Amino acid sequence: MKSDQRHAFTLLELVIALAAAAIVAAFALPGWYAQIARGHRIDAVAALYRAAQLIDTQGTSMTALPAGFDQAPATGTPVYWLRLMPGDESNGGYAIAAEPVETGPMRDDACGAFMLDATGARGNQAAGGVAAAATAQMCWKDR
DSSP states (O other): OOOOOOOOHHHHHHHHHHHHHHHHEEEEEHHHHHHHHHHHHHHHHHHHHHHHHHHHOOOOOOOOOOOOEOOOSSSSSOOOOEEEEOOOTTTTEEEEEEEEETTTTTTTTOEEEEEEEEOOOEEEEEEEEEHHHHHHHHTTTTT
């Protein structure tokens, strides 16, 4: 028996291991990105409800949302900006929109902006106008 025998991976074993890792990554990454987007959407909806609760307790005379209520998530880098929209009889006195940050990760999301008004009506507005009802239902399904 030789005393200078070395134990190492062959090039073929290394290529097979890398190919297996690439296959796993090809299936796992899209699901991972979808979970991150879902988390951002949940943050936006939670921020809308939090802002609506603030307005309901403070009164509908507010003209803008205070710091911490004007973004989602409430701290850190914003992914959505929240804005208070004017109220009328059709929306119960106020409406709130959570719009994706233009340079953020949700800028091209199919859900677009989330909308909530004082009557509890929920919806989405795409960049070019109102999103389809099926899209809005899909965007709010986990909330």
